[in-house]
Amino acid sequence: MSIRVENITKTYGDFVALDNVSVDLPTGHLTALLGPSGGGKSTLLRIIAGLETADSGEVNIEGTPATHLPPQKRNVGFVFQHYAAFKHMSVAKNIAFGLEIRRRPKQEIKERVEDLLDLVHLSQFANRLPSQLSGGQRQRMALARALAVEPTVLLLDEPFGALDAKVRKELREWLRRLHDEVAVTTVFVTHDQEEALEVADEIVVINEGRIEQIGSPDVLYDEPANDFVMTFLGPTTMIDGKLYRPHDIDVFTHPGVPGSLPARIVRELRVGFEVRLTVELLDAAHEEIVVTVTRAHQRSLNLRDGIDVWLAPTHGALTAVAAPAS
Amino acid sequence: MASRSGLREPLGVQIVLRVVTIGYVLALVAVPTALVFRNAFADGVGAFFDALKEPSVTHAFTLTMEITIFAVLINLVFGVTMSLLLVRYEFLGKRLLSALLDVPLSVSPVVVGLALVLVYNGRTGWFGPTLEGWGYKVIFATPGMIMATVFVALPLVIREIVPVLSELGDDQEQAARSLGANGPQTFWRITLPGIKWAVVYGVVLSLARSLGEYGAIKVVSGNIVNQTQTATLVVEQQYEGFNQTSAYAVAAVLAFVAMLCLVVVSFLRPREDHDS
Numbered sequence: 001m002s003i004r005v006e007n008i009t010k011t012y013g014d015f016v017a018l019d020n021v022s023v024d025l026p027t028g029h030l031t032a033l034l035g036p037s038g039g040g041k042s043t044l045l046r047i048i049a050g051l052e053t054a055d056s057g058e059v060n061i062e063g064t065p066a067t068h069l070p071p072q073k074r075n076v077g078f079v080f081q082h083y084a085a086f087k088h089m090s091v092a093k094n095i096a097f098g099l100e101i102r103r104r105p106k107q108e109i110k111e112r113v114e115d116l117l118d119l120v121h122l123s124q125f126a127n128r129l130p131s132q133l134s135g136g137q138r139q140r141m142a143l144a145r146a147l148a149v150e151p152t153v154l155l156l157d158e159p160f161g162a163l164d165a166k167v168r169k170e171l172r173e174w175l176r177r178l179h180d181e182v183a184v185t186t187v188f189v190t191h192d193q194e195e196a197l198e199v200a201d202e203i204v205v206i207n208e209g210r211i212e213q214i215g216s217p218d219v220l221y222d223e224p225a226n227d228f229v230m231t232f233l234g235p236t237t238m239i240d241g242k243l244y245r246p247h248d249i250d251v252f253t254h255p256g257v258p259g260s261l262p263a264r265i266v267r268e269l270r271v272g273f274e275v276r277l278t279v280e281l282l283d284a285a286h287e288e289i290v291v292t293v294t295r296a297h298q299r300s301l302n303l304r305d306g307i308d309v310w311l312a313p314t315h316g317a318l319t320a321v322a323a324p325a326s
Numbered sequence: 327m328a329s330r331s332g333l334r335e336p337l338g339v340q341i342v343l344r345v346v347t348i349g350y351v352l353a354l355v356a357v358p359t360a361l362v363f364r365n366a367f368a369d370g371v372g373a374f375f376d377a378l379k380e381p382s383v384t385h386a387f388t389l390t391m392e393i394t395i396f397a398v399l400i401n402l403v404f405g406v407t408m409s410l411l412l413v414r415y416e417f418l419g420k421r422l423l424s425a426l427l428d429v430p431l432s433v434s435p436v437v438v439g440l441a442l443v444l445v446y447n448g449r450t451g452w453f454g455p456t457l458e459g460w461g462y463k464v465i466f467a468t469p470g471m472i473m474a475t476v477f478v479a480l481p482l483v484i485r486e487i488v489p490v491l492s493e494l495g496d497d498q499e500q501a502a503r504s505l506g507a508n509g510p511q512t513f514w515r516i517t518l519p520g521i522k523w524a525v526v527y528g529v530v531l532s533l534a535r536s537l538g539e540y541g542a543i544k545v546v547s548g549n550i551v552n553q554t555q556t557a558t559l560v561v562e563q564q565y566e567g568f569n570q571t572s573a574y575a576v577a578a579v580l581a582f583v584a585m586l587c588l589v590v591v592s593f594l595r596p597r598e599d600h601d602s
Contacts, residue, residue, distance in 0.1 A: 051500050071503040078504035084497035088519040097515075098505035142501075149505055 002027035002185045003048060003153055008057035010043055017043040018054070019209040025153075025187055025202075027062075030179045032200035033189045036232070040209040041189045042157055048187070049078045049155050062152050077146030077184075081158040083138040085130035091141050092117065092126040098149035116144040119178070136167040143175075147182065156188035160195065172199050193233045197221065205229050222318060230320040237289045239281075239311070246276070246292040248317035252310040253301050260310040263289075268305060270295065277303060279311065359581055366578035369571050377575040382551050383560055386576070390557040393468065393543075394536040397475035401532050404476075405483030406525060410517070412484070413491040431481050438477050439545025442470060466548035471556070474542035479532040486528035487521055494520045527594055534587040537580060 003025040010018040018040045025031050033041040046052035048059055050071035059066045066074050086094050092113050099109045117123045120140040122133075130138055139159060146154060159175070160168040176199050179186055190196050196203050197217045205212040205220065205228075213225040224230035227243055236243040239261065252260060266288065267278040275298045281287050291311065293303065303309065313319070335343070367374050377383065411417075412424060430438065446454045446464040457464055464470040498520065502512040518525070540558040547554035549563070557576055564573035 049504055051504070070508075071500070072506045072508055074504075075506075076504060078501065080497055080501060082497060084501035086498055086501070086516060097502070097507075101506045101511060145501075145505065 002029075002062055003187070004058075004060040005044070005048065006058040006060070008044065008047060008054045008059070010040075010047065010052070010054050016209045018047075021057070021206075021209070021211055023204055023211060023214065025185065025204075027185050028183055029201045030176070030186045030188075030199060032196035032203045033187060033206055034193060034196040034203050034232070035191065035206035035212075037191055039207045041191075041204075041206045044206065045155050045157055045187060045189050048153070049076050050074050051078070075149070075152045077149065077151035077154040079139070079142050079146050079154070079156040079159050081161045083130070083135075083142045083162075085138050085142060087130055090127050090129060091122055091133070094130065094141055095144045095148050097145060102149065112148060116148055119147075119181075120144040134167075135163050136171055139163065139171065140174075143178075147184070151184065154184050154186045156186065158189050158191070161190075168195075175199060197233070205232065207232070224318075224320055227320045230318075235290070235292075236320075237291060239289060239313070243320045244313055244317055246290050247274075248314045249291045250312050250314050251277070251291060251293055251297075251301065251303065252312070253303075253307070255310050257310060257312050260312040262308065263311050264308050265303060265305055268298075268303070275303070279309065281311075282308075362574055362581055363578050365570065366574040368574070373571055374575050374578075377572040378579065380572060382555065383557075383572065383576060385552050386555050386557045386560040387579075389468070389471075389555070390537060393471050393475055393556065394533060396472045397479060397536045398529055398533050400472070400476050401479055401483050402525070402529055405480070405487060405528060405532075406518075406521075409484050409487035409491055409521075410513075413488055414496060427481050427484055430478050435474070435478050435539065435541030435543075436545060439474055439542035442474055442477070442542070442546055446470060446473075465546055466550070466554060468554070470546040471543055471554065474546045475536045475539050478539050478542055479535040482532040482535055483525070483528035486531065487524045490521050490524035491517075523594055527591055530587050530591050530594070534584045537583055 005021060005023045005025075008018050008021045009016075021040070021044060023044075033044060035041045043052060047054050048061075050066065050069060050073075054067070057067075061074060061076070071078075086097065089097070095113045095116050096109050099112060104112075113126075114123070117126055120143060122137060122140060122144070125133060125137065125141075130141065133141065139162075143156075143159075156175075160171050163171065172195055175188075188199075197220075200217060202214065202216055203220050204214050207228055213220060213229045215223075220229060221233055224233065227236075230236055230243055235246050237246045237249065238244070239249070250257075255262065262282040263279040264282060265277050266280050269276040269278075273295050274292050275295055277291050277293065277298075278288055279291060281289065293301075297303075334340075378387075408427070412420065443451070443465055445452045446457065448454045448458040448463065448465060451465070454464060462469065464473070494517075498516050499512050502516045507515065538558060539556075540562070543556055544559060544562075547556065547559065549555055549559050551563075555563070557580055561573050561577045561580070564570075564576070
């Protein structure tokens with residue numbers, strides 16, 4: 001086990017950021033800490049890095065007790081959401097910083113910086129100042145800077161949060177490939193479930209200072225431990241007190257399918273290949289729910305506003321029992 | 327100023343505003359200062375330099391320089407440390423401390439001088455007799471004059487650095503820490519380069535302020551010619567003694583150096599903006 005966190009509790013005044021959290025983050029993996037803002041995931045990452053101290057609990061990095069080590073002795077690479085670029089230093093100097101602090105020979109630093117510039121595709125920007133780079137380039141520089149010291153673990157705090165959607169998508173694919181290449185134990189914090197599902201080997205879902213579930217993206221998506229995990233990982237719709245994915249509900253234009261419920265389409269919203277239908281259940285409560293069908297399916301059944309339909313969960317559909325309304 | 331962007335005052339109002347502003351600055355600042363220089367050279371350039379060569383005048387300038395250098399150095403070290411403390415750390419009484427640091431700006435320098443005399447004078451002061459017993463004379467000597475100057479110029483460095491330091495944030499410092507830098511390394515390599523223009527600006531301001539200090543120095547120094555008389559005190563004494571040329575010559579030098587400081591600062595300002 002690379003990083004072992006045991007019984008960490010952290011409070012800010014009355015606010016409990018982390019409540020007795022324990023987790024093992026395996027060596028060589030790319031792990032995502034996923035959860036809503038203010039759920040405690042960034043706090044956990046900062047405690048692992050030593051940038052924040054826990055009220056109680058232990059942190060162990062590669063077998064070394066790290067609870068009371070200052071950040072500079074933990075040998076972790078940390079990448080910040082807003083890059084934290086050293087503004088007065090060139091890109092190359094930024095990357096060389098950790099090596100210069102460690103008083104490595106000049107020649108070695110030069111070679112290592114060149115390798116890293118190459119790795120993050122910034123070779124032609126070596127002598128620029130961070131202010132002359134785009135957001136995506138700055139974050140790649142920050143990554144190279146963190147990797148330069150050959151950290152035991154690489155910690156990324158919402159690394160793509162400040163970037164626009166297109167660059168974010170590019171960078172996370174790039175991070176996945178980079179991880180396969182460099183294979184350093186990596187933990188990153190995100191509130192974007194798509195990012196976590198796409199990039200991570202393992203996801204730790206954190207909410208209100210507690211861990212909701214730990215598992216691979218498949219396990220989390222297919223076997224959510226509770227309704228929170230299911231709701232957080234994707235859209236849900238509720239029928240009969242059970243949560244379903246909106247695309248896991250079959251729509252029929254005729255009655256008679258066992259277990260099907262009568263309903264009426266009240267709105268349709270087309271988003272690319274999918275069509276989101278808002279339907280009103282024709283039972284006592286007249287609840288409105290959302291089901292998703294493909295554009296082709298909609299066309300073949302001629303689904304449109306105002307027509308009556310019958311809904312039944314797809315065979316083998318994933319469900320979770322909804323929590324009682326609070 | 328920019329808050330009215332898009333809206334322009336009518337031309338008449340603009341002209342009136344400009345005339346009032348320019349007239350105000352001319353009447354209060356430009357004309358009087360220019361007259362000091364004219365009077366300094368009224369008896370010719372030779373008389374001007376002769377007045378400056380007077381032994382009591384050269385002594386006063388040397389003393390002023392000595393006091394200024396010490397005061398600026400002390401304020402530099404203390405100002406940077408205090409700014410770091412105020413911005414980066416949370417502690418009990420922080421707001422009180424922050425308010426106390428502005429006292430020198432609001433209290434008259436004469437009062438500052440009197441306060442120092444009360445505490446450090448050799449006969450009845452709190453610490454004075456003890457210090458004099460050890461051979462350190464504070465009041466009516468250079469140490470007291472440095473203390474008075476430090477006190478008066480104290481907020482200038484801090485008030486320059488604090489906003490820059492808070493805007494800089496501690497992201498870069500944390501990054502440096504995570505890359506293996508210890509406290510001093512982080513300070514010298516990351517924090518100080520980040521605030522260097524604010525530091526330079528604060529130093530120049532406190533330099534100008536220290537050169538021109540009069541009230542506190544007058545009380546603390548005793549104003550002894552060739553011993554504890556600084557340049558500003560010379561101006562006052564020569565003027566009172568109807569030695570006009572000498573008074574104006576020294577005043578002109580003081581004004582010139584202060585203006586030089588302002589010119590240096592105005593050259594630094596745009597670079598500071600450009601950096602951020």
